[in-house]
Amino acid sequence: MWTDPIIEEIRKVREEHAARFHYDPVAIYNDLVRMQRESGREYVDLSRRPEEKNRTTG
16 A cells, blocks of 8 residues: 655654643643744734625615
């Protein structure tokens, strides 16, 4: 079976990161948020959809 080396590396990094926090999803999430905040990058929040403008049909 063929394996993608990039996918394997991603899985390895993800596993190591989760192990650092004893697989606690809240701790993993908090660390990811911390890393995002400290990165200095600008992120788009897609958790809320923009309000749809009132459309009139005619």
